[in-house]
Amino acid sequence: MLMVSGKIHLSFIYRYDFLLLACIAMQAFMYFTNMETKDELLVITMFHLIGLAMEIFKVHMGSWSYPEIAYTKVFGVPLYSGFMYASVASYICQAWRWFDLKIIKWPGAFRAIAITIVIYLNFFTHHFMYDLRYVIMILLVLIFFKTKVRFNTNGNIRSMPLTIAFMLIGFFVWIAENIATFFGAWKYAYQHQSWQMVNSGKITSWFLMIVISVIIVIELKFVKERREQAVALFKSNDVPKTLPV
Numbered sequence: 001m002l003m004v005s006g007k008i009h010l011s012f013i014y015r016y017d018f019l020l021l022a023c024i025a026m027q028a029f030m031y032f033t034n035m036e037t038k039d040e041l042l043v044i045t046m047f048h049l050i051g052l053a054m055e056i057f058k059v060h061m062g063s064w065s066y067p068e069i070a071y072t073k074v075f076g077v078p079l080y081s082g083f084m085y086a087s088v089a090s091y092i093c094q095a096w097r098w099f100d101l102k103i104i105k106w107p108g109a110f111r112a113i114a115i116t117i118v119i120y121l122n123f124f125t126h127h128f129m130y131d132l133r134y135v136i137m138i139l140l141v142l143i144f145f146k147t148k149v150r151f152n153t154n155g156n157i158r159s160m161p162l163t164i165a166f167m168l169i170g171f172f173v174w175i176a177e178n179i180a181t182f183f184g185a186w187k188y189a190y191q192h193q194s195w196q197m198v199n200s201g202k203i204t205s206w207f208l209m210i211v212i213s214v215i216i217v218i219e220l221k222f223v224k225e226r227r228e229q230a231v232a233l234f235k236s237n238d239v240p241k242t243l244p245v
Contacts, residue, residue: 002183016070016078023083030090040093043220044086047213051085052077054123061127064188084185088173088210092217099151103218104159107143115143116215119208133204140166140211166214170207174198177206 001022005015013021027044030036036044055077059065065076072079095101106112115136122132141163150159178198181191190196 002180002185006183014070015068016066016080017072020072020078020080020083023080027083027086036090036093039220039224040090043093043217044089046216047085047089048082050120050212052079052082054085055081057124062189064186066186067192068184081186084180088213089217092213095151096217096221099153102150103162104148104150105146106218106222107147109219109222111143112215112219115139116212119212122208123205133208136208137204162214166210167203167207169210169214171203173206173210174200174203177202 001019005018005022010018027036027041031038031041052074056075059076066073066078066081068078070078118132118139119136122136126132144162147162148159149162149165150157152158181187181198182195188198
């Protein structure tokens, strides 16, 4: 959609507005064809809100910009941008199902959620104080040192350290970011005159964003599993007793 809308001028609608409508249509298609479940749609909506809050702040700070005109812009940020964050969450949800993901030796909810909060706050606070990303990355290695993700590909069970999975996904999202900026999804300050490859330092930013995404999805999966187990246990104990005649 970025490529088509960048090459074909639509006189009756602004490009960012078209992208929002197209993304909504695609999301509706995925939901009503059962490609995504109701629970997954709720997760994706959460990422819309997380991404929009970050986009508004980052655009305000001049990290990047959306220079084109649109009706559906909030504080300089087009609403379609939330779908770029949501697409990452959608990928994780789909991968969980398709590859039958299992998490081995999860460090626990407290440490996982705590490091998620620290990462997200650092995206904001590094504009005013020291950037803690490398300290956070060391903490991540320590926290998830024993954690692995197990997955199924064509009947073969494989596994890898979760931190390696974080970095690999972050790297490929960085490649996608290069494609997106090439087709004008947004622009960094050094891309306004002509397109340039996105700074490789952004790989660490995406690495950390992927950590947030994966942890949120995993914790919500755990909550759902515990809820389903509790319901199943309740039903198994709710057996009517036969009264003596």
